[in-house]
Amino acid sequence: MKVAFASGKGGTGKTLFATNLAYRAAGKGLAAAYVDVDVEAPNGHLFLVPSDTSSTRLSVEVPFLKTETCSGCGECQKFCAYNAIVALRDTVMLFPELCHSCRGCMRVCPEGALAMKKREIGSISRGFRDALAVYTGTLDVGEARAVPLIEGVLESVEHTELVIIDAPPGTSCSAMASVDTADLVVLVTEPTPFGLHDLTLAVEMCRALGKNVSAVINRSDLGDRGVFEYLEREGIETLAAVPFDKSIAEAYAAGKLAYENSSELANALQSVEDWIIKSMPAGKEIAS
Amino acid sequence: MGKRIAVSVLDREKGADAGIDPRFGRASGFIILDEDSGEILESLENTNVNAAHGAGTGTASMMSENKVDVAISCRFGPKAFQALKAMGIGIYTAPEGKTVSQVLEMYKKGELEPMEIKQFR
Numbered sequence: 001m002k003v004a005f006a007s008g009k010g011g012t013g014k015t016l017f018a019t020n021l022a023y024r025a026a027g028k029g030l031a032a033a034y035v036d037v038d039v040e041a042p043n044g045h046l047f048l049v050p051s052d053t054s055s056t057r058l059s060v061e062v063p064f065l066k067t068e069t070c071s072g073c074g075e076c077q078k079f080c081a082y083n084a085i086v087a088l089r090d091t092v093m094l095f096p097e098l099c100h101s102c103r104g105c106m107r108v109c110p111e112g113a114l115a116m117k118k119r120e121i122g123s124i125s126r127g128f129r130d131a132l133a134v135y136t137g138t139l140d141v142g143e144a145r146a147v148p149l150i151e152g153v154l155e156s157v158e159h160t161e162l163v164i165i166d167a168p169p170g171t172s173c174s175a176m177a178s179v180d181t182a183d184l185v186v187l188v189t190e191p192t193p194f195g196l197h198d199l200t201l202a203v204e205m206c207r208a209l210g211k212n213v214s215a216v217i218n219r220s221d222l223g224d225r226g227v228f229e230y231l232e233r234e235g236i237e238t239l240a241a242v243p244f245d246k247s248i249a250e251a252y253a254a255g256k257l258a259y260e261n262s263s264e265l266a267n268a269l270q271s272v273e274d275w276i277i278k279s280m281p282a283g284k285e286i287a288s
Numbered sequence: 289m290g291k292r293i294a295v296s297v298l299d300r301e302k303g304a305d306a307g308i309d310p311r312f313g314r315a316s317g318f319i320i321l322d323e324d325s326g327e328i329l330e331s332l333e334n335t336n337v338n339a340a341h342g343a344g345t346g347t348a349s350m351m352s353e354n355k356v357d358v359a360i361s362c363r364f365g366p367k368a369f370q371a372l373k374a375m376g377i378g379i380y381t382a383p384e385g386k387t388v389s390q391v392l393e394m395y396k397k398g399e400l401e402p403m404e405i406k407q408f409r
Contacts, residue, residue, distance in 0.1 A: 077349060083342030086349050086371040093374050095367055098342040144341045173340075 001280050002163040004182035006206070008198025010169035012188045013218035013242075014038075016252060019047045020259045021269045022164040026132035031160040037150045037178045038168040039122060039137040046255045050127025050134035058137075058152045059118040060145070062096035063105050070113040076105035097144050122149040124156050133160065146174040154181055162276070169198075171205040184279055185211045186239065186272065191223035196230055203234065216272060217241040239275050240268035290323030291357035291378075293395060295388045300331045304389040308382055310362035313344035319388050320354060326392055330354060344368030351377055360391055364403060379403040 005018040015038075022034035036044040063076075063085075074087030084098035085105060096119050106114045122139040137153035139146050146168070157163055167178035179185050185206050189199040199215070206213045215231050220241035231238055242248075242264055251258035259266040296315030297306040304326070309315035314337050320330040332354065336346035344364070348371035351359050358378035372379050380400040382391045394400050 083336065083339065083344075083346035083349065086345050086374070087352065088374050089376075093371060095342070095345055095371075098345065098367075 001161065001184070001276065002165060002182045003184045003186060003276055004165040004167050004179040005186050005188055006167040006175060006179050006202060007169050007188045008171060008200070008202035009190070009195050012169075012190045012195060013216070014169070014188045015044050015047070015166055016218070016248070016258060016265075017186070017188055017216060017269070017272070018164050018166040019044050020257050020265065021272055022162075023048060023129060023132050023257055024259060024266075024269055025162055025164075025273060026130065029131075030162050032131070032162040032164065033133040033135060033157050033160045034164050034166065035135040035153060035157055036166045037137050037153050037174075038166055039139040039146045039149050039153070039174070040168065042136045042138055042166075044166050045127075045134065045136050047252075047257055048129040048132065048134045049255075050125075050129050050136075053125050053127030053134075055123050055125040056156075057120045058122050058124055058149050059120045060099075060148045061101045061103070061116040062099040062119045063094060063103075063114045064096075064117045065092060065094060066113050066115060067091060069111045071111055073110065075108045075110060076114060079104045079108045097142065100145065101148070121145065124149070124153050126156070133158070147177045150174060150177040154178075161280075171201045175202075176205060176209060179206060179211060180209060182211065184276065185213045187213050187215045187236075189215055189217055189227055190219050191217060191225065191227040193224070193226065195223070196226040199227060200230065203236065214239050214275065216268065219244040237275075240271040242268045290325070292320050292329060292355055293323050293358045293360065293392060294318045294320045294332075294351055294354070294356040295382075295391050296334075296359075296361040297388060300333070302387075303328055303331075304387065304392075306388050308360075308362060308384065308386050308388065308391055310384050312359065312361035312364045313347045313368050314339075315347070315361060318350075318354075320356060321388070321392055323358075323392070323396065326389065342367075345371050348372050348375065348377075351375070358395070360395060360400065369403065 005014045026032040036042040072090040077085040077087040086093045121143045125136045168174045214237045221243040247261045248258045251261045296309040298309045300317040318332040336343040344367040360380045
């Protein structure tokens with residue numbers, strides 16, 4: 001069972017819920033993995049502090065130029081939908097960080113001047129916090145394309161009963177790739193106008209991907225009623241609502257797993273966990 | 289005929305009175321003028337304005353396709369700079385808030401700065 005914690009707006013509490021829920025579930029004997037695919041700014045490891053970590057590099061294929069054969073005709077530039085190739089007078093200039101590895105340039109080149117090579121874009125690390133497997137994808141600084149790394153991280157997760165995916169915010173390709181393989185999507189939101197605006201976008205994104213969504217409302221006693229009304233209107237189940245609690249903020253700021261200090265958070269995690277178990281194929285249970 | 293000068297603009301409809309768009313890669317459009325006569329030779333929509341990535345390289349290619357000799361904007365990104373440089377196109381930065389005709393006058397008087405590498409903000 002793969003459960004993605006996503007959001008439209010950043011800073012709503014995806015990582016708070018994902019790390020705490022994953023660790024708590026693993027502590028109850030469920031084979032669980034926490035997977036941080038917010039690869040441009042992964043931070044789940046700050047709270048889970050995995051040990052015994054091992055790391056691999058991830059590569060994508062990009063073109064390189066055999067300069068002795070390029071005539072500078074510019075056919076490859078015309079083909080490239082991502083402006084990764086710029087035609088010069090008698091040659092072309094490649095910007096591999098913009099390339100989407102489609103190989104089209106290589107096919108249209110009349111001189112056979114382009115070939116593919118590997119380009120590293122980031123790292124995948126795996127470690128453990130007690131029984132919980134902790135995976136982290138980290139995109140190299142300056143890389144524009146997170147999707148191949150996100151897919152690589154998700155593919156590297158070994159079989160477990162529960163995979164908790166910590167998605168990046170927004171509704172970009174990265175956010176879509178992060179929730180695409182999930183069985184369930186939990187949207188973490190907050191009751192503010194920004195929260196509502198971006199939640200609406202995230203719901204639309206998930207529906208376009210054929211995902212059923214549920215919501216968790218963080219800092220539920222602040223802000224206004226817009227998010228509550230929207231969720232009700234859309235028929236989206238609210239799994240938990242956690243009021244603002246300074247002890248959660250303090251624990252989070254100290255890099256701790258906050259549920260140990262907050263019964264409100266622990267109760268909310270229990271509600272989400274119950275819902276996950278209810279949604280699981282028969283025969284899977286977490287001992288309480 | 290003088291050099292073909294491209295200026296990034298906010299509103300192409302205004303012609304020589306259009307304000308300079310501060311961004312090169314994601315400029316709304318470009319007006320290409322003849323350096324000597326100040327005549328408007330082309331008015332180009334920038335199709336790269338909403339590109340997810342690669343706006344700078346795409347816009348640089350547009351300069352080359354339109355035989356631009358000198359590109360003027362307020363800011364150029366590193367990839368656009370690299371591409372324009374390799375194309376042999378002159379890269380000049382102008383202050384924000386000027387119009388196309390003011391920018392052209394400044395260029396002709398030598399008041400604009402040629403952009404150098406490592407000048408990115």
